[in-house]
Amino acid sequence: DARVTQTPRHKVTEMGQEVTMRCQPILGHNTVFWYRQTMMQGLELLAYFRNRAPLDDSGMPKDRFSAEMPDATLATLKIQPSEPRDSAVYFCASGLTGGNQPQHFGDGTRLSIL
Amino acid sequence: GNSVTQMEGPVTLSEEAFLTINCTYTATGYPSLFWYVQYPGEGLQLLLKATKADDKGSNKGFEATYRKETTSFHLEKGSVQVSDSAVYFCALSPPVGGNQFYFGTGTSLTVIP
Numbered sequence: 167d168a169r170v171t172q173t174p175r176h177k178v179t180e181m182g183q184e185v186t187m188r189c190q191p192i193l194g195h196n197t198v199f200w201y202r203q204t205m206m207q208g209l210e211l212l213a214y215f216r217n218r219a220p221l222d223d224s225g226m227p228k229d230r231f232s233a234e235m236p237d238a239t240l241a242t243l244k245i246q247p248s249e250p251r252d253s254a255v256y257f258c259a260s261g262l263t264g265g266n267q268p269q270h271f272g273d274g275t276r277l278s279i280l
Numbered sequence: 281g282n283s284v285t286q287m288e289g290p291v292t293l294s295e296e297a298f299l300t301i302n303c304t305y306t307a308t309g310y311p312s313l314f315w316y317v318q319y320p321g322e323g324l325q326l327l328l329k330a331t332k333a334d335d336k337g338s339n340k341g342f343e344a345t346y347r348k349e350t351t352s353f354h355l356e357k358g359s360v361q362v363s364d365s366a367v368y369f370c371a372l373s374p375p376v377g378g379n380q381f382y383f384g385t386g387t388s389l390t391v392i393p
Binding site: 170199259261262265266269 | 311312314316321322323324325326329331369373374375376379380381383385386
């Protein structure tokens with residue numbers, strides 16, 4: 167089965183460092199989503215793309231977070247500078263346009279900011 | 281607007297017990313409805329879906345029926361196993377747009393032998 171691939175799976179770094187998370191969506195999918203999951207807030211949508219164009223990033227702290235799709239096979243989420251409150255699991259999901267199409271999730275990047 | 285309300289957890293059941301996890305939704309138009317399952321350390325996996333009223337989605341012994349009149353999509357399983365222990369998310373996708381989903385808060389299920 168085709169899968170969404172996320173790297174790294176785990177990341178531990180110190181406050182103030184830049185963090186880059188990568189996602190390879192399923193080949194042929196034209197929508198990509200970034201989510202953050204914490205115990206307190208649950209699953210939050212940070213940003214999403216359709217055909218590599220950003221459609222909505224209103225869930226993302228603009229001053230430190232950025233999301234891009236340099237090409238159809240790569241999506242990136244960057245945090246600069248990172249803060250301890252950014253510690254969470256970050257998920258990427260991909261899918262096809264259409265209300266009846268499911269999203270397919272990667273296994274996430276578990277991020278710890280010390 | 282669009283939203284999903286899920287039954288509060290955690291839920292603890294004995295093996296072979298009957299499971300129901302309630303999910304109700306608010307939506308504009310006729311959304312598609314989904315159940316996802318998340319095992320520890322993993323991402324969300326699609327469990328089942330229904331795309332129109334009265335549709336029944338089913339997979340791995342789980343079922344859910346799209347009830348437009350009660351705006352509900354309750355998840356059921358007749359006999360749970362220890363391996364069903366996970367967090368379950370209900371979600372809706374509006375009929376138009378870029379495939380953005382609206383997720384419930386998740387319900388944690390623990391099945392004890």
